[in-house]
Amino acid sequence: MVVGRRHARSAGAFFVTARFLPYGRQWIDEADIAAVEQVLRGDWLTQGPSVGWFERAFAEKVGARHAIACANATAALHLCMLALNLEPDDAVVVPSVTFLATANAVRYVGAQVAFADVDPQSGLMRRQDAEDAIRRAEARGWRVRAVIPVHLAGQTADMAGLSALARERALSIVEDAAHAVGTHLTGPDGQKVAVGACDRSDLACFSFHPVKTMATGEGGMVTTNDDALARRIRVAVSHGMTRDPAEFSDTLAATAASGQPNPWYYEMGEIGLNYRMTDLQAALGLSQLSKLDAFVRARQTLVDAYDMALAPLAPVLRPAAKVPGVSAGWHLYVALIDFAALGLDRAAVMGRLRQDGVGSQVHYIPVHTQPYYRRLYGDLTLPGAQSWYHHCLSLPLYPAMSMTDHDRVVATLTRLIKG
Template sequence: MIPYGRQDINQADIDAVVEVLRSDFLTQGPAVPAFEKAVATYCGVQHAVAVNSATSALHIACLALGVGKGDIVWTTPITFVASANCALYCGATVDFVDIDPPTYNLSVERLAEKLGEAEKYGKLPKVVIPVHLCGQSCDMAGISALGQQYGFKIIEDASHAIGGRYNDEPIGNCRHSDITVFSFHPVKIITTGEGGMALTNNVELAKRMRLLRSHGITSDEADMHPRPPEELWNYQQIALGFNYRMTDIHAALGLSQMQRLDEFVAKRHAIAKRYNRMLSSLPILTPWQHAVSYSSYHLYVIRLQLNKINKTQRQIYEAIYAEGILVNLHYIPIYRQPYYEKTGFSAGYCPQAEQYYSEAISIPMYPGLTEAKQDHVLNVLRKVITS
């Protein structure tokens, strides 16, 4: 079996985790702040808040920006459901902006059109969540300019994109956003097993997210409410928070993986370059890359030119899968999910997203994918499409 994605764990990673297991701290020790510092330094951002998943990071990012009942959050339909669910957790409503056909990211042109219409009816979003699909950055300068014009906040869902760059600067520096979120799931660029992180240059947002990730509890006397001097108060719950903390075990793995981040991304680029060359003769579209973007290549999505192939997308997907190559689909438009359809969405809402969905297949992409395995993937793909 060849999966579409896979973690890369070496002895240094194992040793780092074992060191924590033998230490005095398994949960909230020195590894978590060390990991936060390493990621913040790499990205050139002031604050990093480690949590137990990117979903948790998205949730507390929305809360830190004041998202609540009556608010509207916009995102792309081509992403994992967490990019939209985070707003629902806060009591807000969600809407979707169609994608840019070449990059598959949220379209700045469609965003501008939708904002113009929403302004007429007093339905502007409080937050927009662009998603850097497959590791390629959205047009963040364009989105930021619209944010300044229309007054919305921006959360970059960069779950796919640590190690990538935009305008020759690291994704995650929050130059064009209020908060950026990373994922460290095993199939992502680096892993902590499960985990995520929220980055920001705003000290108050960072403080709020740190509070929310740990039950809303503080031990900072400056934030604690006055109590009688004879009473002992070494902590107080001052907000309704969550148990979203990352453990030292997970952080130690992430800190070790950070040492190979650039190496991982370089290997992904090498595989993508080889795929691009070897697939050029087939009736498929390989991933287009914007000149100002350096993708982390979390995913390698091909688009089937079905008008030139005598099979359906499903037939091709199932035939490849039957050969032991565990291809995937990233993603079904969120609003087509039964839960979202119950809220009033229906097919046809974002035409470009649905066209993409009907043609896309993610083929294997991870640093440990050998040339022999790449060749097997390519040979199976060639056989299935042309037979």
């Protein structure tokens, strides 16, 4: 799958430049294409059986009781906020280093965002960061109801500390695991537990965007072990409709003369959304899920190679800190660069990389600095988030990368830093 290939002529010679390496991209093979083609040739492009098959396979893969597929990870987060019945003076703790969707989902239901700082070396929220955010929220008169740990780059936030805090304060935990498909934590008994098993949380949300560990085009998933939360989310994902006779309130309208439920009948007890996943996406997801372990291994191999090859570039460039006890399904490889010591700003570094066909990205601009949130809550000082933002740069990482591609990224960075 060669992309970005360009042809040029120089001194009468015809040559092909190296392909452009984006910071992330999907891996699609013939099995994936065949899976989608089978749906295209069938009867159900949406609202068919493939979504249920994908949900059951994903739940089994991560070890959760329930998995509910939806349109994307933003939808997954929104559905979770709805399921928690948040009210306007309720607050949810969200680390500032995340994508906009994590905080926005809280605002979609009218609740308040209590922004937390992060470890400047890993970008991850710690227990102390959440506690500080809770104190600030309570000083505003908010009632903190939940915490959303964000598993940045594929590594997990401090789930032991955060789950203990949640138990002490009767808080819900919703994992933003958009980056962590395929990540495992080592549990107290030494056994590996998949992110999504919800052993230390109420809910977990995943993304299947093309740059993530596995892809469905767009798409998301919520996992939980709570039957009531699963039911609320499953109803909300499709307009709030239910066809379950046990849940009908108007039994006269629902029932035929025979005593059986009318076959067309449904009820909407609560307003919902159209956040359904299509069968096309689910078919691709099932095929991708069968390769997830291989995708994770390929990413880990590249991360290990980066760590070794970039070590001589310290202290100007250092990899983001690794979290003990986490076997990451790496979504991103983040380098922390001292741009001042290098004598080049980040835009210049990204430009030089691009000239050599190497893509890069910044994950993320701290959400608390966005104009909307500054107008809403005023200025907030979160030094860990600001330090992370000022130094971070995501390098190419995806299963289709070859070691030759990896070596090109390293060589370009080495020329930039060593001269």
